[in-house]
Amino acid sequence: MLDAATSHHLLGCSPETSVVMLGTATYPCLGPFSVWSPSMLADLIYVCICVCIYIYNIYIFFFFLTGHAGNACLEMVISMWKNLLQTMKERILQQRRMSVYNQAHGYEEELVKKQLQQFAGGSINLTKEDSGIGILTLNNPKIMNAFTGTMMLELQERVTELENWKDGKGLIIYGAGNTFCSGSDLNVVKAISNSQDGMNMCMFMQNTLTRLMRLPLITVALVQGKAIGGGAELITACDFRLMTPGSEIRFVHKLMGLVPGWGGGARLVRIVGSRAALKLLSGATRVDPERALHLGLSEETLSSSDEAGALEEARAWLSQYTEGPASVIRATKEMVAAGRELLLEAALRTEKDIFGTLWGGPANLQALATRPKHK
Ligand SMILES: CCCC(=O)SCCNC(=O)CCNC(=O)[C@H](O)C(C)(C)COP(=O)(O)OP(=O)(O)OC[C@H]1O[C@@H](n2cnc3c(N)ncnc32)[C@H](O)[C@@H]1OP(=O)(O)O
Numbered sequence: 001m002l003d004a005a006t007s008h009h010l011l012g013c014s015p016e017t018s019v020v021m022l023g024t025a026t027y028p029c030l031g032p033f034s035v036w037s038p039s040m041l042a043d044l045i046y047v048c049i050c051v052c053i054y055i056y057n058i059y060i061f062f063f064f065l066t067g068h069a070g071n072a073c074l075e076m077v078i079s080m081w082k083n084l085l086q087t088m089k090e091r092i093l094q095q096r097r098m099s100v101y102n103q104a105h106g107y108e109e110e111l112v113k114k115q116l117q118q119f120a121g122g123s124i125n126l127t128k129e130d131s132g133i134g135i136l137t138l139n140n141p142k143i144m145n146a147f148t149g150t151m152m153l154e155l156q157e158r159v160t161e162l163e164n165w166k167d168g169k170g171l172i173i174y175g176a177g178n179t180f181c182s183g184s185d186l187n188v189v190k191a192i193s194n195s196q197d198g199m200n201m202c203m204f205m206q207n208t209l210t211r212l213m214r215l216p217l218i219t220v221a222l223v224q225g226k227a228i229g230g231g232a233e234l235i236t237a238c239d240f241r242l243m244t245p246g247s248e249i250r251f252v253h254k255l256m257g258l259v260p261g262w263g264g265g266a267r268l269v270r271i272v273g274s275r276a277a278l279k280l281l282s283g284a285t286r287v288d289p290e291r292a293l294h295l296g297l298s299e300e301t302l303s304s305s306d307e308a309g310a311l312e313e314a315r316a317w318l319s320q321y322t323e324g325p326a327s328v329i330r331a332t333k334e335m336v337a338a339g340r341e342l343l344l345e346a347a348l349r350t351e352k353d354i355f356g357t358l359w360g361g362p363a364n365l366q367a368l369a370t371r372p373k374h375k
Pocket residue numbers: 142143144146182183184185186187189226228229230231252253256260261262
C-alpha cells in the first residue's frame with residue numbers, strides 16, 4: 001500500500017482516497033496534516049516560528065519608519081510569507097511523498113550526502129530533447145559506469161530535474177562506452193563496509209530509484225554490455241528494458257555475500273514473479289537477451305550493438321508510446337503506476353481523479369473535434 005501523500009502524488013488524487021503505507025505514520029486528528037510524520041510537522045512548526053519572527057521584525061521596522069503601523073506594507077509582507085510558506089510546504093511534501101525513507105526512519109539525508117560526496121568520479125548527464133524524450137547517461141566508462149558517491153548524488157539531482165520537467169514524456173537510461181553499469185564502485189563498497197553506512201547508502205539509493213520509478217515519464221533502460229549488481233537493480237526501476245545483442249543482466253549480489261539493497265529485489269519479483277526472481281538472485285544467473293525476453297525482463301532485443309545505433313533504435317521504440325499530448329502520456333504513466341503500487345480501491349479512485357484531469361481538457365476536446373473515429 002502507499003501512504004496517502006504518495007498516492008496523492010500518483011496523480012493528485014485526494015489524500016482521503018488513499019491507503020496508508022511506506023511507514024509514514026498517520027494522525028487522523030491532524031486533519032489535512034494527517035499524513036505528516038512527526039519530523040515533517042516539526043519542520044513546518046519551525047518554519048512557522050521563523051516566519052512569525054520575521055513578520056514581527058518587519059512590522060516593527062515599518063512602525064518606526066512610518067510612525068504608524070504601516071498596514072498596507074504589513075499585509076503585503078504577510079501575503080509574501082504566506083506564499084513562501086506554501087511553496088516550502090509543497091516542496092517538502094513533494095520530496096517526501098515520492099520517497100520511502102525520511103527522518104522518521106532514522107534517515108538523515110544531509111549526513112548521507114556528505115559521506116557520499118567523499119567518493120568522487122564519473123557523472124550522470126541528462127539531455128532533454130524537444131520530442132519530450134530525455135536521455136540519461138551513466139558516465140564512468142573506465143570502471144564500466146560503476147556508481148561512485150558523487151554519481152549517486154548526481155542521479156538524485158537529475159531525478160529532481162526530471163520531476164520538474166513538465167513537457168517530458170519519456171526517458172532512456174544508458175551507459176557510456178557500450179556497457180550499462182557494473183553496480184556500486186567497489187572502492188565505495190569497501191570504504192563504507194559497516195552496517196550503518198551501508199544502510200544509509202541503501203536508503204539513499206532506494207529513495208532515488210523509487211522517485212525514478214514514479215516519474216510521470218515512460219522509462220526505458222537500454223542495456224548494452226553488462227548490467228551487474230546495482231546496475232541490474234537500476235534497470236528494474238524503469239518501466240521497460242531493451243537489450244542489445246551480447247548484453248547481459250546479472251544480479252551478482254549473492255557472490256558478494258549480499259542481497260539487492262537498491263530496491264532491485266522487490267521490483268524484480270514484481271517484474272518476473274517470485275519463482276523466477278528467486279532463481280535469478282540465488283543462482284546469480286547470467287541473463288542473456290533471449291532469456292530476458294522469455295522471462296519478460298526485456299521487451300525486445302535490438303539489432304544494433306553500437307551506442308549510436310542502439311540509442312536510435314531505443315528512441316524509435318519508445319516514441320511508439322510517447323506520441324501525443326504530454327498531458328495524456330504523463331497521466332497514462334501515473335495511472336499505471338497507481339495500478340502497480342496501490343490496492344485496487346485506491347487505484348480505482350486514483351484512476352477516477354486522473355481521468356478527471358483530462359476529461360473535457362484541451363487534448364480531449366481537440367480529439368473530439370478532429371478525430372471522432374479510430375479506423
Ligand atoms: C547494492 C549495490 C551492490 C553492488 O552493486 S556491489 C558491486 C557489484 N559489482 C561487481 O561486483 C562488479 C565487479 N566487476 C566485475 O565483476 C567485472 O569487472 C565485470 C563487471 C564483470 C566486467 O568484467 P570485464 O568485462 O572483464 O572488465 P574488467 O573486469 O577488466 O573491468 C574493467 C575495469 O572496470 C573496473 N570495474 C568494473 N566494475 C567495477 C566496479 N563495480 N567497481 C570498481 N571498478 C570496477 C575493473 O576493475 C577494471 O578496472 P582495471 O582495468 O582493472 O583498472
